[in-house]
Structure formats: structure tokens, C-alpha cells
Amino acid sequence: MAGICLWETGVRAEKNETGDLVIARLRYGGGGDWYNDPSAIPNLARYITARTGMPVKDTEARVAIGDERLFSFPVLFMTGHGRISLSDTEAARLRQYLLAGGFLYADDDYGLDPHFRKMMRHVFPDRELVELPFSHGIYRIHFRFEHGLPKIHEHDNKPPQGFGIFDDEGRLMVFYTYETNISDGWVESEIYGNPPEIREAALKMGTNIILWAVMH
Secondary structure: OOOOOOOOOOOOOOEOOOOOEOOEEEEOEOOOOOOOOOOHHHHHHHHHHHHHOOOEOOOOEEEEOOOOOHHHOOEEEEEEOOOOEOOHHHHHHHHHHHHOOOEEEEEEOOOOHHHHHHHHHHHOOOOOOEEOOOOOHHHOOOOOOOOOOOOOOOOOOOOOEEEEEEOOOOOEEEEEEEOOOHHHHHOOHHHHOOOHHHHHHHHHHHHHHHHHHHHO
16 A cells, blocks of 8 residues: 555645654643553554555654644544543634544543543534444455454453544544553553454554545
8 A cells, every 4th residue: 555645634744854654642631641652653653654555653743732733743643541631722723623634543541531522522512422333444444344443452341432523524533442442552562461463453453543544
């Protein structure tokens, strides 16, 4: 899949001097550990480049909603275990970013769920997080997941679920993974003891998410 190009939107793709895609981690207030698992994005970036040919910078950018560079990043990633604090100004700016063509991927690292849902109600009071069917393209754009998200960590022994928020044209702006913790599977296997097949599934699903974000 070499030669993948980003769609032209209101969000300008941030690249380094070699033209690599840069994935940004969202730095949020409230006390939640937004910085959790710092090796996750670099590992995923290297995997995407190796398996698809799309050049992705193997160091993450870190950006707050109020950062002037926010609109330079086509893909934002966020995770954590706890509280998220978002001002009205920040909610409006994140809404503007997403409606302009940006993409937010959020991964519940056990404990984020109620706080993330509250955050999304603040950002999009008129739009709901809806569960994506297994037939959605994000589950098959490169690697096929016939039964939806892979289960990486057990948490509360519930099935994994993927939720989304769409714009008026049907573009997926926000993708949220719950009861799976995909990003924990991107880190080195010895950190959480993930077996090779589980880590591979997490990296494959992460690849699908990034490809979907930059191609739609």
C-alpha cells in the first residue's frame, strides 16, 4: 500500500523533513495520565511503515487543544485512566478541528470511559457516540477483523466495542475503543506480558485506524 496520500481537508498534515506522517498525542487537563505508555505510538508507527509502506514518524508529537499547531495534525490519539478537564473554549476548538477534517482516536485504558463520554457530550452535544457494525470499513481497510475489535486486555470481562461520531457527510471524526485497550498492545510485550499473537492483533488494528483516519 505504498504511496498512500492524505485527503486535502481543513487540517494540514504535519510531516517531518522526510515527509513522514506525524501522529499527535492529545495532552489534556484534569489529572488523567494522558502520557501513558510513551512507546505505544513509536512502535505502531514503525509497524505501519514496515507493513504498508506509508512513512510514519516513529516519535510522537504532543499537543494540547489550545496549541497553535493543533490543525497541523490530521490524527490525534488519546488514552488514560481518569478524569478529563475541558473548558468551553477547548471544546469549541476541538469541535472545529474535527469538523474541519481532523480525526480523534481515543482508547479506554480502563477508567477513561465515563470521562471520555462526558468530554464528547461537551464537544458534540448534538451528536451521539454510536457503535460501529463489524461491517464498517475500519475493520477491513488493510487487515480484516470479521468480528470487530480484537480483545487485548480483559478489564471487566466485557466484549470489546468500537464507537464513532460522524459529521453531516458521514465521515468518521471520532473513533473510541472500549473494553479492549488496543494501545496497550502496541508497547513492548514484556511490559504487560502480551503474547505475540495478541500484540500483533493490536498493531494490525492500530494500522487500520490510522489508515482509515488519513484516507477518509
